[in-house]
Amino acid sequence: MLHEILLSLSGHPSPLLRSALPSSTNTTATTTFSSSSSTAISPPERALLASLARLSDLHVHLQTSSSHIAASHPSxxxxxxxxxxxxxxxxxxxRKVVDVERTVLTEDAALVGAYRIVPLTAVVxxxxxxxxxxxxxxxxxxxxxxxxEEGKGEACACTGAxxxxxxxxxxxxxxxxxxELARGLVAVAEAAWVKQVAAWVLYGRVPGFGEGDFFVKRRGRVDGDGEEGEGNAAAEEYGCEPGLLPGFVTPATAASMLFIGRSLNQIRTKSVEDYxxxxxxxxxxxxxxxxxxxxPIxxxxxxxxxxxxxxxxSRTTLQRLLPLSKVLETLQLLRDFFLLGRGEFAMALTQQADEKIRSRWKRMENLAYEGREGLGNVTVKExxxxxxxxxxxxxxxxxxxxHADEDEGLEVARELLRLTIAKSKVSTPGPHSAEGGLTAIATTPFRNLLFSIPVVMTMRIPSPLDLFLSQLDLQTYTAINSYLLSLRRANIRLTDLWKITSLRRHHPAPPGPPYGSTRGGREKVHLFRQRHAARSSILRNAWATASAAIFFLGEMEGYLQTxxxxxxxxxxxRWLTTGEDEQRHEHGTSKQIQTSATPHPADTDEPPDDDIWLAESTPPQPPSLSAPAGQTHxxxxPQTLATAHRLYLRTLVYRLLLAQQSFTAPLYELLVQxxxxxALVRRLHSVWxxxxxxxxxxxxxxFVDLEREERDVQREIRGVEGRVKRGxxxxxxxxxxxxxxGGLQSGAAEMGEQRGEGAEDGEGLGIGESGKYVPRRVGGIDRLLMKLDFGSWFGRDGRGGDEIDLDDTS
Known part of the structure; x- marks a missing residue:
């Protein structure tokens, strides 16, 4: 019996121990009590054997299950x-079973009693x-x-994390x-996980075995334009799966590991010599x-x-692969063309787009009337x-x-920038991403205004710029560009109305002699002047409304841009070139900082006695000149750059009011009106x-009833004037x-931006940390509202010719 017990505990099932188990726990028993076994084992012995039988069954179950897991588990x-x-x-x-058996065979007194009796209680x-x-x-x-799973061929497995x-x-x-058991298994599990991490952060390779259990996932091949592609021009794109990360890994650490592996993978796959x-x-x-x-880690x-x-x-490889000059050149490109730092770009793009739309409609007007069914030809193609x-x-x-060939920025933009029709899969950046949080951008479709179809400005991100500039960042720039460009476009189109001189100001001269001195000539001149006086009276409210809209758009653009x-x-x-934003405490910015309820101690410093007008007009100096003497760059x-850049974008979106759907939605409606x-003023001019x-x-x-069309257009202009005013x-x-x-929301948001709160990249960007990027406290809606004073215009009913004096700008 003792030998049977030890064999059963070693992993060999025994009918003796199985028959000792109660019916409620004997789930694996295949034999039943016989009359001889029931009489040979007393109830006290059966109770002692039940505990040993439980150990035997657990041992067999663990052996079988662990062997199966070690041979077939995907993790x-x-x-x-x-x-x-x-x-x-x-x-x-x-080994414990063998030790007990050795003790029995050597007749050790610790277990074997007199007459070589081994008590069952001692064995237990x-x-x-x-x-x-x-x-x-x-x-x-x-x-x-x-x-x-029942009814499915798939299998549900526990992940390593x-x-x-x-x-x-x-x-x-x-x-x-x-x-002690858990500590040993934790060491084994974490060591296996660290080996997978080592393959990624040291070689840039996803583990060959257990790839489905690793937190880095392949997202397919993505080319420089952000589209999936194949071939050598496309690079592997990787993303992070937070659900496959152990709990001790913070989002910031996960972002660092993702960045390291992506960098090494890019260096290896593209055969860069710095590898x-x-x-x-x-x-x-x-x-x-x-x-x-x-x-435990x-x-x-x-x-x-x-x-x-x-x-x-970064010190050994990426410093040469992605120098600071390349980063500054890219950011200047984004500033000039996406954020409309170069005003001539927005003006030229708006004019060319309007010219394209007008040419399509003129082509349709030149068709025969019976061939005008195909209005789809008006739609602009890619x-x-x-x-x-x-x-x-x-x-x-x-x-x-x-000097056009000397503009390097224009040449780089010509090579990298693309104007494309937005695909349905393109979405506005949301508040969260695997690489870091971004402020949720309002879904207002500003991109529909340039061509009346969704058109966006994109950029091909060449290597190695994708180390700090992601597709999500580019989508944010695209949304900001559509927003700012729509404001600039509306302003340009309104000011272009003043270029129609015959519509805005026309005083016909008398005909030349000898007809001009005759009675018929004078009557004709009088008729012309009466006609244009009547038309000027008709358009007086339209000019006043257009002037008010220009004033509003101009102040909005000035606030957003400057x-x-x-x-x-x-x-x-300045943070990129010097490591600190030293201009945060100068004259212009210190006024904005002092408006905060909790100013930074350094904000109370006296402004320098320099010429502020000279400082405003002086272009930024190169990094070598702007940095203090003896201070190196x-x-x-790249990951620090990417984190700071995302913080910069979050602050920019928030300060541009692009995250406020309650503001962008009525603004879009105003731009449409x-x-x-x-369009109605131009149409009325063509009718006249x-x-x-x-x-x-x-x-x-x-084919045209000009009088009826004139009445209809005038009526529509009256309605649009009211909608623009109400907008x-x-x-x-x-x-x-x-x-x-703003006293509650902006203060909390600014502190969250400066500390990096609410972002998954979580670098802890604080005010007191030296070398960390802290966005400037810019803007202030109160400064904009001080300029947006329309007097009593909003209080009038919108009728009459003396309601606003803004048309004197002509």
Whole structure:
């Protein structure tokens, strides 16, 4: 019987022990009690054998399950845990069985009594404590075992990250023996996970085995334009799956690991010569750093290790691969063309786009009336949109004359920028992403205004600029560009109305002699003047409304461009070149900072006695001149650049009011009504021109009723005037509402921006940390509202000729 017990505990099922189990727990029994066994085993012995039978069944179950997991589980971490359970803990249990057997065979007095009697209670006591251990190991195995779903061929398996988190949580059960078991398995699981991480952060390779369980996922091949592609021109794109990360890995550390692997993968796949800089010294030293991690891994220690690897890579390889001059050139390109730093680009693009639309409609008007069913021909095609951008570059080159070939920024933009019709899959950046959080951008379709179809400005991101500039950042720039360009376009189209001299101001001179001195000549001149006086009276309200809209748009553009975009861009450029934004405390910016309820202590410094007008007009100096004497250029690794750049974009979106749907929606409606007003005024001008030809030269169009069309257009102009006025009034009211909430919302948002709160990249960008990027406190809606004073215009009913005096700008 004793021999049967020891064999059963070693993993060989025994009918003797199985028959001792109660019916409720004997789930694997295949035999039943016989009359002889029931009489040979007394009830007390059966109770003692039940505990040993439980150990035997647990041992067999753990052996079978762990072997199955180690052979077939898709997770390398779970396989390592299962192998450790079998080779370490079950092996220790089997050694315990062998020790008990040795004690019995050597007739040790610790277990064998007089007359070579071995008490069953003593044998059971030798395995005291192993029941709780094996039961806990059974819980671990049940957690990671692969279970097939009923009716499906797929299998549900525990991930390595979930196994690590479960084992780390079991360290706090309160049982010392369970804690020791959990600590050993945690070390095994974390070591297996660190090996996978080492393959990624040291070689830029996704682990060959267990790829589905690794937190880095291939997103396909993406070319420089952000579209999926194949071939050598397309590079592998990788993303992070947060659900596959252990709990001790922070989002910032995950972003660092993703960046390191992507950088190494890009260097390796594109055969960059700087790849040779990553020699054996890099691999050995950094692998040693990973091997020195103690288990369970401390979150802060792991973050420091990854940060050291990232900085080492940046110093040895990426510093040459992505120099600061290349970063500054790219940011200047984005500033000039996406943020409309070069005003001539927005003007040329708007003019070329309007010319394209007018040419399409003229082509339709020249068709025979019976052939006008196909209005689909008016829709602009992809090739025509690209041709508009090409004409824009040509127009900008003609503006510069013989010095056009010296503009390097224009040549780079001509090569990288694209104007395309937006695809349906393109979406506005949301508040969260795998690489970092971005402020949610309002879904207002400003991109529909340029061509009446969704058209966006994009850029091909060449290597190695994609180390710090992501497609999500580019989508944010695209949304900002559509927003700013729509404002500039509306202003340009309204001011172009003043170029129609015959419509705005016309005083016909008397005919030449001798007809001019006759009575008929004088009557004709009198008739002309009466006609134009009546038309001027008809359009007086339209001119007043257009002037008010120009005033509103001009002040909005001035605020957004000079206060927000220029201030934030200059601050970010200065941080890149000097490491600190020293102009934050100068005269112009200090006034804005003092408006905050909790000013920074450094903000109370006295402004310098320099000529502020000279400082405003002086262009930014090169980094070597702007940095203090003896100070070297700061070294920003690409991930630090990317993190600071995302913070810069978040602040820019917030300060441009592009995240306020309650503001952008009525603004879009106002821009649509402004387009309608411009189109109606131009249409009325064409109707009056045709009427003059009919009355003065006898040119008659039999297909058009000019008087009826004139009445209809005038009626529509009256309606559009009211909608434009109400739109401006509503936007000013919304600005006042936002300004009233600004004391609570903007203060909290600014502090969140400066500390990096709410962002998954979480670098902890604080005010007091030296070298960290802190956005300037720019803008202030109150400054804009001080300029948007329309007097009593909003209080009138919109009728009458003396309601506003803005038409005197003619």
């Amino acid at each position: 390398a971490i779970c396989r390592a845990v299962a192998s450790a359970i079998d080779t370490l803990h079950l092996a220790a249990f089997r 006591a030798e395995f005291e404590g192993w029941g709780r251990r094996l039961e806990w190991l059974g819980r671990v195995v049940d957690l990671v075992v692969v279970k097939g 979930a196994a690590i988190d479960f084992l780390r949580g079991e360290l706090l059960t309160g049982y010392r023996d369970v804690e 040779n800089l990553r020699g054996s010294d890099h691999l050995s030293t950094q692998l040693t750093r990973l091997a020195e991690l103690r288990h 401390d979150s802060a220690a792991f973050a420091r290790t990854i940060a050291d690897i990232r900085q080492f890579l 090739g025509e949109v690209a041709a508009v951008l090409a004409k824009t570059w040509a127009a900008m080159g003609s503006m510069q004359g013989e 206060e927000v975009v220029a201030g934030l861009s200059d601050g970010f450029h 700061p070294h920003h690794d 402004i387009d309608h007003l411009v 021109t045709a009427a003059d030809l009919e009355a003065d030269a006898g040119v008659v169009d039999a 401006i009034e509503g936007l000013v009211g919304e600005l006042r509402r936002l300004e009233g909430l």
